[in-house]
Amino acid sequence: MPQQVIQILKQPTTGADSRIQDPDWQSKANCLGVDPDLFFPERGASTKEAKGVCKGCVVREDCLEYALANGEKFGIWGGMSERERRRIRRARAIAARRPSGVASA
Ligand code: SF4
DSSP states (O other), X not given: OHHHHHHHXXXXXXXXXXXXXXXXXXXXXXXXXXOGGGGSOOTTSOOHHHHHXXXXXXXXXXXXXXXXXXXOOSSOBTTBOHHHHHHHHHHHHHHHHSOTXXXXX
């Protein structure tokens, strides 16, 4: 989404983005030129259209990792809503606390 991409480009890169594979991912975003409001729907509004744009995006994983690393609380990033990203953050936090060598169920 253009507004987010502009925001990202203004921010210094942090070490927290280590899972991002392509440092130039923003330039390949499927949402370039798409109305940014689509990715920031009102509470309770559909996210289907935004997720549809993300679905075919080649940098979806990098976008999602960026949002997770930077604690993006609003909007659709990497095809996921705030709630979906919160679940991933929680699952990763739990996995990080687990002693190494212990497999998850
Ligand atoms: S995954 Fe979605 S929000 Fe992220 S860059 Fe691609 S189209 Fe834009």
